[in-house]
Amino acid sequence: MNVLIVEDELHTAKLLKEIIEEDDNFLVVDIVESIVDAVAFLVKYQNSIDLLFFDIHLADGLSFEIFNHVDIYTPIIFCTAYDDYALKAIKNNGIDYILKPFRNNEIHKSLIKYQTLVSKLNPKTPITFSQEKTNYQQHFLCQFQERTIIIKIADIAYFSITNEITYLHTFENKKHTIYKKLEHIEAVTNPEHFFRINRQMLVNRKTIQSYEPYFNRKIALHLSVKTEEKPIVSRLKVSEFKQWLEQ
CATH class of the missing domain: 2.40.50.1020 (LytTr DNA-binding domain)
Structure with missing residues (x-):
């Protein structure tokens, strides 16, 4: 599952990436540091992202501003040093709210929570391949x-x-x-x-x-x-x- 991290503290972002990728089922495909970069990324690539990790306080404002520029339908785990925005986070695709400094097990619990929600909403079915012709690269x-x-x-x-x-x-x-x-x-x-x-x-x-x-x-x-x-x-x-x- 592909993950995007929106976090302006590089050390925190790298640490978060390492913890997430301890689970072989998740891959952090990119880290962006600002509202502007997050909007640009999501406009192009949201369809390929399964889960978002958002810090709330970014260098150019609150990450909630992102919602004013792009429709987000991907689940979000908010990971922030502030506990004032939990309700707003829930109203904006938030499935969990983790306070910094976070512990490894808190991140893993959130990932398990996400996987549980996905499995409930999309029960596993046997793999089938479409018979329609697709132009795959040759x-x-x-x-x-x-x-x-x-x-x-x-x-x-x-x-x-x-x-x-x-x-x-x-x-x-x-x-x-x-x-x-x-x-x-x-x-x-x-x-x-x-x-x-x-x-x-x-x-x-x-x-x-x-x-x-x-x-x-x-x-x-x-x-x-x-x-x-x-x-x-x-x-x-x-x-x-x-x-x-x-x-």
Whole structure:
């Protein structure tokens, strides 16, 4: 689940990001520091965000001002040093209200609360793939020295992230840098063929040969190509992954 943090204290924002991402089911896709930046981000990308974390006092005003510029329908967890705005927070998509300085367990409880609400409102159903034709991306462009290389989607075994850089790996064990976020790549590749097994890897079904249990209820994949990191399906994705394999 994708999370946006709106927080003007960089240290607090980074700490919050670390705590949130301790749960493999959540990924902080960006941190913005102001009302202006939050509005600009939400106008473009709100459809791809599942949960918001809002500080209330930002450098350019109260975060409630954001609601005057964009319609927000995404749930919000307010995390602030002030206890004067709880009622207003509830009236503005707030599902929780955490006071700073916060503790790790308070953030995790809020995440669990969010997941519980989502599961109640959207009960899980078996994965089905639409029969309608969708124009998924068929080629990716990669730079090699001064040349641009065209890679067919059918030749790609998996995508990965290392040190915040995204790479494309072919079935011939060739590795190319690709200047796209993994979230974007996941959105433009056919979900019948590619699965996001964790925050770092998006894997082609054709490269999966078998899997085995891994610690903490995760599973480890055996692929037909070499990988720099062990391909591990995160615990919260295991059930979905097994359903996907059977489709």
